[in-house]
Amino acid sequence: MLIPRTAESRGRFSDDFGDTQKIRDSEKSWNHRHLLDLDDLSLEEIALIHQNAQSMKEILTRDVKKVPTLRGKTILTLFYEPSTRTRVSFETAGKLLSADVINLSSGSTSVQKGESLLDTALSLEATGADVIVLRHSHAGAPYLLARYMTHTSIINAGDGAHAHPTQALLDLFTMRSALGTLVGKKVLIVGDIAHSRVARSNLWGLAKLGAKVYLCGPSTLMPWDLLRGRNEIPNHPFANVEVGVGLDEAIEGSDVVMALRLQAERQHQGLIPSIREYVRLWQINEERLARAGGSVLLMHPGPVNEGVEVSSQVAHGPQSVVSEQVTNGVAIRMATLLLLGLRGDS
Amino acid sequence: MTPDEIRRALTRIGHEILERNGGAQDLVLVGIRTRGYPLASRIAEMISGFETMNVSVGALDIGLYRDDFFSRPPQFIGATDIPFPVDGRAVVLVDDVLFTGRSIRAAMDQIMDLGRPKRIQLAVLVDRGHREVPIRPDYVGKNVPSSFQEQVRVRLQETDGYDGVVISHGAISSVNL
Numbered sequence: 001m002l003i004p005r006t007a008e009s010r011g012r013f014s015d016d017f018g019d020t021q022k023i024r025d026s027e028k029s030w031n032h033r034h035l036l037d038l039d040d041l042s043l044e045e046i047a048l049i050h051q052n053a054q055s056m057k058e059i060l061t062r063d064v065k066k067v068p069t070l071r072g073k074t075i076l077t078l079f080y081e082p083s084t085r086t087r088v089s090f091e092t093a094g095k096l097l098s099a100d101v102i103n104l105s106s107g108s109t110s111v112q113k114g115e116s117l118l119d120t121a122l123s124l125e126a127t128g129a130d131v132i133v134l135r136h137s138h139a140g141a142p143y144l145l146a147r148y149m150t151h152t153s154i155i156n157a158g159d160g161a162h163a164h165p166t167q168a169l170l171d172l173f174t175m176r177s178a179l180g181t182l183v184g185k186k187v188l189i190v191g192d193i194a195h196s197r198v199a200r201s202n203l204w205g206l207a208k209l210g211a212k213v214y215l216c217g218p219s220t221l222m223p224w225d226l227l228r229g230r231n232e233i234p235n236h237p238f239a240n241v242e243v244g245v246g247l248d249e250a251i252e253g254s255d256v257v258m259a260l261r262l263q264a265e266r267q268h269q270g271l272i273p274s275i276r277e278y279v280r281l282w283q284i285n286e287e288r289l290a291r292a293g294g295s296v297l298l299m300h301p302g303p304v305n306e307g308v309e310v311s312s313q314v315a316h317g318p319q320s321v322v323s324e325q326v327t328n329g330v331a332i333r334m335a336t337l338l339l340l341g342l343r344g345d346s
Numbered sequence: 347m348t349p350d351e352i353r354r355a356l357t358r359i360g361h362e363i364l365e366r367n368g369g370a371q372d373l374v375l376v377g378i379r380t381r382g383y384p385l386a387s388r389i390a391e392m393i394s395g396f397e398t399m400n401v402s403v404g405a406l407d408i409g410l411y412r413d414d415f416f417s418r419p420p421q422f423i424g425a426t427d428i429p430f431p432v433d434g435r436a437v438v439l440v441d442d443v444l445f446t447g448r449s450i451r452a453a454m455d456q457i458m459d460l461g462r463p464k465r466i467q468l469a470v471l472v473d474r475g476h477r478e479v480p481i482r483p484d485y486v487g488k489n490v491p492s493s494f495q496e497q498v499r500v501r502l503q504e505t506d507g508y509d510g511v512v513i514s515h516g517a518i519s520s521v522n523l
Binding site: 029030048051052054055056057058062063064066067068069097338339340341342 | 407409410411415416419420421422423424425426427455456459460461
């Protein structure tokens with residue numbers, strides 16, 4: 001989990017993205033004031049975030065976990081949906097960089113009095129916020145804010161079922177750290193993909209990075225809106241994505257298995273017959289995981305429903321990299337905050 | 347500087363470091379990325395040739411401690427890797443070119459965040475003048491007076507494929523000392 005202790009390590013990644021030195025030397029590698037989703041990012045930009053995140057990991061190993069870079073900058077987390085991991089991860093990332101972090105959850109703000117999202121954000125911008133990290137149940141909410149902010153940067157921490165870019169970035173980073181490269185690697189995503197912003201952002205990233213993606217789960221929970229026309233339309237971004245219902249076949253030869261949370265309400269909506277049937281057909285357990293490659297990574301965005309999408313044994317087994325994902329999340333969010341170029345004059 | 351001149355300068359610096367610190371006891375070298383690190387490694391290798399002690403070498407990236415972080419475009423930041431404690435050690439910072447001194451200020455702030463060294467000294471291959479902060483080197487390979495507009499760049503086998511020092515005047519790249 002700690003960075004490799006070789007002082008001349010240039011990161012453990014292969015040069016997927018072409019000349020890494022060129023990326024390092026380029027001053028044009030990052031062009032965004034906001035981070036809304038992965039479909040906006042180029043390969044070079046993803047590479048830059050990953051390279052910087054690798055450097056950030058060392059700070060987490062220090063006795064005094066602080067560097068002065070964002071001193072005097074203010075980061076606001078504005079969460080309209082609950083979260084443990086993501087919010088604490090952003091708060092930690094900001095504080096390690098010496099920024100001032102203020103956490104708001106909608107339940108304790110004037111949203112309760114009926115204040116709109118946009119008015120809330122404009123007021124926060126007027127207090128001098130440099131970054132607003134927004135999680136909201138409506139897809140597109142951070143895009144609305146990005147249109148109206150004049151100097152505050154917006155980071156999307158999850159908008160409805162649409163996107164969760166920092167989660168995908170940390171997932172991709174975790175995969176690349178273990179596998180070296182994602183080109184040609186088989187990445188299996190299992191579960192309720194249609195409703196998962198984590199899966200959707202990962203899909204964009206995995207397609208860009210050349211992975212072989214396989215989606216497995218109930219057909220009622222597949223993201224047909226993204227997959228439609230992938231065999232007919234030329235240059236379709238998801239042309240090479242495979243879809244299947246049978247987990248036992250799908251999991252063969254996988255380098256990565258990503259299990260998604262199953263929400264109980266899918267059963268109430270009639271999208272799956274019962275949790276028990278889901279478990280029988282799609283739970284990742286030891287027997288199924290053994291059918292994958294020997295060094296398969298088991299990933300999950302959290303919180304894990306042990307006994308539902310994964311069995312308890314594999315959740316805590318040797319293939320699980322769930323806690324690495326969480327650690328990497330802090331490093332990725334530090335890298336993101338640094339790259340947004342928090343300037344009052346941009 | 348020719349490769350031989352560079353080698354002799356580093357050898358002399360290695361001896362001077364041992365002389366001023368009374369040996370290699372508690373001595374560590376920290377190279378400032380990018381080119382300070384290969385220089386530090388070379389000096390460490392020479393020192394373990396003279397004494398029979400291996401001197402630890404670390405790498406330090408000043409990206410997070412720069413005073414001009416926000417006036418530059420978003421950049422790659424390298425990893426700092428100092429896999430040993432600095433408390434109570436004699437830390438010799440190693441860099442290729444000493445110019446305004448701001449990089450060294452940033453490096454010292456970072457070392458102090460990592461612990462409390464017994465002392466910090468500075469070794470540079472080239473001192474080109476034009477200090478903007480009150481920082482001075484303890485060990486200098488060569489003094490290279492320059493005008494402020496010039497660029498003085500060190501090239502090393504490990505990073506660039508050859509050893510040399512290049513001065514360029516704006517768009518025209520010329521003299522190889």
